[in-house]
Amino acid sequence: MSKRITVDPVTRIEGHLRIDVEVDGGKVQKAWSSGQMFRGIETILQGRDPRDAWLFTQRFCGVCTTVHAIASVRTVENALGLEVPLNAQYIRNLIVMAHAMHDHIVHFYHLSALDWVDVVSALKADPVKTAALANSLSPWPGNSKEQMKAVQDKVKGFVEAGQLGIFTNGYWGHPAMKLPPEVNLLAVAHYLQALEYQRKVNQIVALLGGKTPNIQNLAVGGVANAINLDSDSALNMNKLFMVKDILDDISTFIEQVYFVDVCAIAAMYPEWLGYGAGVTNYLAVPDLPLDTKGTKFDLPGGTIFDGDLAHVREIKTFDDPYFKENVSESIAHSWYDGDWTKHPYEETTDPKYTTFEDTKKYSWVKSPRFQGKPMQVGPLAQVLVGFALGHEPTKRWAVKTLDTAGAIAKVKLSPAVLHSTLGRHAARMIRTCVISETAKKHWGLLAANIGKGDTTIFNPPTFPKGEQRGFGFHEAPRGTLSHWIVIRDGKIANYQAVVPSTWNAGPRDGQNQPGPYEASLVGNPVADAELPLEVLRTVHSFDPCLACAVHTLDPEGNEIATVKVL
Amino acid sequence: MSGLEKVRVLGLGNVLMGDDALGPWVIEDLLARWEFPQGVSVVDVGTPGLDLTPYLADAEAVFLVDTVKADAPPGTLKVYSRGQLLSRGPQPRVSPHDPGLAEALFSLDFAGCAPKEVTLVGVVPGKVEKGVTLTAAVRAAVPAASEEIAGRLGWLGLRPARRPGTKTEPWWEVRIPETACA
Numbered sequence: 001m002s003k004r005i006t007v008d009p010v011t012r013i014e015g016h017l018r019i020d021v022e023v024d025g026g027k028v029q030k031a032w033s034s035g036q037m038f039r040g041i042e043t044i045l046q047g048r049d050p051r052d053a054w055l056f057t058q059r060f061c062g063v064c065t066t067v068h069a070i071a072s073v074r075t076v077e078n079a080l081g082l083e084v085p086l087n088a089q090y091i092r093n094l095i096v097m098a099h100a101m102h103d104h105i106v107h108f109y110h111l112s113a114l115d116w117v118d119v120v121s122a123l124k125a126d127p128v129k130t131a132a133l134a135n136s137l138s139p140w141p142g143n144s145k146e147q148m149k150a151v152q153d154k155v156k157g158f159v160e161a162g163q164l165g166i167f168t169n170g171y172w173g174h175p176a177m178k179l180p181p182e183v184n185l186l187a188v189a190h191y192l193q194a195l196e197y198q199r200k201v202n203q204i205v206a207l208l209g210g211k212t213p214n215i216q217n218l219a220v221g222g223v224a225n226a227i228n229l230d231s232d233s234a235l236n237m238n239k240l241f242m243v244k245d246i247l248d249d250i251s252t253f254i255e256q257v258y259f260v261d262v263c264a265i266a267a268m269y270p271e272w273l274g275y276g277a278g279v280t281n282y283l284a285v286p287d288l289p290l291d292t293k294g295t296k297f298d299l300p301g302g303t304i305f306d307g308d309l310a311h312v313r314e315i316k317t318f319d320d321p322y323f324k325e326n327v328s329e330s331i332a333h334s335w336y337d338g339d340w341t342k343h344p345y346e347e348t349t350d351p352k353y354t355t356f357e358d359t360k361k362y363s364w365v366k367s368p369r370f371q372g373k374p375m376q377v378g379p380l381a382q383v384l385v386g387f388a389l390g391h392e393p394t395k396r397w398a399v400k401t402l403d404t405a406g407a408i409a410k411v412k413l414s415p416a417v418l419h420s421t422l423g424r425h426a427a428r429m430i431r432t433c434v435i436s437e438t439a440k441k442h443w444g445l446l447a448a449n450i451g452k453g454d455t456t457i458f459n460p461p462t463f464p465k466g467e468q469r470g471f472g473f474h475e476a477p478r479g480t481l482s483h484w485i486v487i488r489d490g491k492i493a494n495y496q497a498v499v500p501s502t503w504n505a506g507p508r509d510g511q512n513q514p515g516p517y518e519a520s521l522v523g524n525p526v527a528d529a530e531l532p533l534e535v536l537r538t539v540h541s542f543d544p545c546l547a548c549a550v551h552t553l554d555p556e557g558n559e560i561a562t563v564k565v566l
Numbered sequence: 567m568s569g570l571e572k573v574r575v576l577g578l579g580n581v582l583m584g585d586d587a588l589g590p591w592v593i594e595d596l597l598a599r600w601e602f603p604q605g606v607s608v609v610d611v612g613t614p615g616l617d618l619t620p621y622l623a624d625a626e627a628v629f630l631v632d633t634v635k636a637d638a639p640p641g642t643l644k645v646y647s648r649g650q651l652l653s654r655g656p657q658p659r660v661s662p663h664d665p666g667l668a669e670a671l672f673s674l675d676f677a678g679c680a681p682k683e684v685t686l687v688g689v690v691p692g693k694v695e696k697g698v699t700l701t702a703a704v705r706a707a708v709p710a711a712s713e714e715i716a717g718r719l720g721w722l723g724l725r726p727a728r729r730p731g732t733k734t735e736p737w738w739e740v741r742i743p744e745t746a747c748a
Binding site for chain 1: 569581612615676696697698737738
């Protein structure tokens with residue numbers, strides 16, 4: 001008999017992601033992904049000055065602040081055909097890359113590692129063996145037996161005091177937890193070290209962006225970072241070298257810790273390289289521009305359909321019609337008035353809430369489509385597109401990952417295993433390694449360009465009378481983000497944001513094609529319906545971000561999340 | 567994090583969602599109408615989830631300003647201690663961005679760099695929905711929330727001084743759409 005499981009955080013934040021799965025024979029047969037919060041924030045922008053749009057879009061989401069700011073200025077620049085000075089491109093790229101490294105490290109260690117790591121089991125580990133194992137995998141100096149012992153004592157102290165703190169709601173002893181105690185202990189040690197490194201990399205955003213979490217240095221047409229190597233108040237040598245030091249430091253952590261941990265977990269949960277593929281159409285956009293027009297990039301973008309890497313199609317520029325003309329959104333199963341599929345320039349946002357009905361409307365999220373097809377976005381899409389296009393750093397890190405994980409598991413792993421739940425974690429790590437290298441390159445490009453005497457940071461925009469349309473995209477940590485604008489007589493007439501989690505979390509469309517979350521859950525095992533850890537593993541692997549728009553604390557309330565089994 | 571002082575006032579909330587802007591609004595109010603001594607950072611941190619950790623780490627004292635759910639009329643000011651904030655324990659993580667204040671504090675506790683003192687100055691919201699203005703009741707609570715924080719900073723010997731004759735005008739409310747046409 002089939003069982004219906006609903007995973008529904010009720011609300012500290014007004015509405016959320018809700019996942020419903022129907023389980024039969026220990027496997028998920030059907031799944032529904034539902035955004036429980038109405039956003040439609042874009043309408044706040046109507047009538048405003050396009051030069052201010054980024055300040056407002058930066059507030060769409062508390063986690064992806066810089067991401068929406070960057071996409072917005074690119075959108076207005078695209079509408080005006082405005083070029084961006086090289087220094088501004090490099091400074092933006094460095095902010096984008098620092099943000100991405102921060103975000104990916106936090107996602108792996110602080111938001112999803114506990115799906116795989118059993119903290120309580122770490123108490124049974126032998127610190128000497130843990131250190132020996134760690135040292136066989138990595139030269140990282142933070143893996144000594146003394147450090148492992150100290151972390152174990154700390155966990156012990158928390159357990160004995162009955163205060164497992166952050167880990168209280170973990171799935172200890174769940175049958176799907178399979179790491180040996182030593183690997184669990186090592187992972188807990190790195191969880192703590194990662195806290196320090198994610199703080200460190202965030203400093204780059206503060207140094208270049210003026211402030212975090214909401215950066216201050218952007219402008220339509222460039223950046224507002226005055227460059228003067230001799231001035232304390234401008235971007236100077238001192239600040240540039242502070243950025244360089246952090247980049248060096250963080251790349252050591254990424255290559256010697258994050259890389260190794262993901263390879264080890266992939267090797268020890270090989271079955272999860274087989275679950276969770278779902279939609280194997282992939283979309284990524286090019287990013288990290290190397291010229292003023294946005295025609296050359298350090299991260300490639302493109303599309304792949306049905307997992308066929310041989311027929312990858314590249315998205316070549318910031319103005320590529322292949323992207324512009326092929327994006328649409330459907331509201332067939334979303335709580336909006338109507339049943340249309342429209343291009344973002346033509347969209348409206350008229351909410352019409354009914355109830356949750358499996359076969360009708362069940363989500364506030366719209367369903368974005370590319371040439372009418374659902375697409376998976378995110379690091380996996382970007383890595384596969386890069387791999388298929390022969391992007392050297394992506395290929396090198398992907399091969400190294402498969403070889404290293406394969407060596408630990410003593411099997412040969414092919415790139416096909418990346419179409420999976422753990423493949424998404426591996427791809428996020430591969431992308432972080434590529435970005436860490438590329439950030440150092442862009443630091444060098446910025447320093448060299450300033451060294452040549454170029455201190456230009458801004459091309460002033462001018463707005464002609466009449467109507468202009470523009471789109472801007474950014475390959476954000478969670479995948480392809482695009483903003484779309486219609487400007488009329490210098491004011492915003494329409495604005496739409498098609499965000500990564502919409503591509504992935506969207507409901508079925510007019511043709512009843514499920515979205516990537518929904519498709520990826522089908523076939524997942526569920527050992528214990530009361531504790532659907534496996535469902536969370538697959539959903540977490542996408543790094544969902546739907547919940548950040550509103551923040552209300554609930555210090556007096558009761559339980560705010562439920563796992564309901566019907 | 568670099569550039570942050572040991573005593574911090576952090577405003578939480580989304581400026582595009584009506585009364586949820588309370589936290590950032592109070593930050594704007596504090597920065598416009600008060601002069602802070604060395605040793606205090608006053609920051610609008612938006613809605614960062616677990617990304618709040620860098621702002622809490624290694625602090626001596628943190629004052630948070632946010633909307634709170636409580637059984638009281640909109641605009642009611644409520645103050646909570648660290649113990650009250652943590653009494654419920656962390657919540658199950660469903661979406662990876664669920665973790666909030668309690669989770670960030672637990673995580674820093676485990677790492678050994680949690681702030682020593684945490685105080686939440688909360689205001690009960692009226693309408694939390696798309697929009698860039700506060701409801702009258704919540705707007706009226708802003709000066710009281712600022713006074714509350716100023717007073718508590720005073721207990722630490724860090725009381726800010728009033729700047730006479732200044733007005734608070736948050737950018738998200740005052741930016742009047744003007745034509746950008748050349």
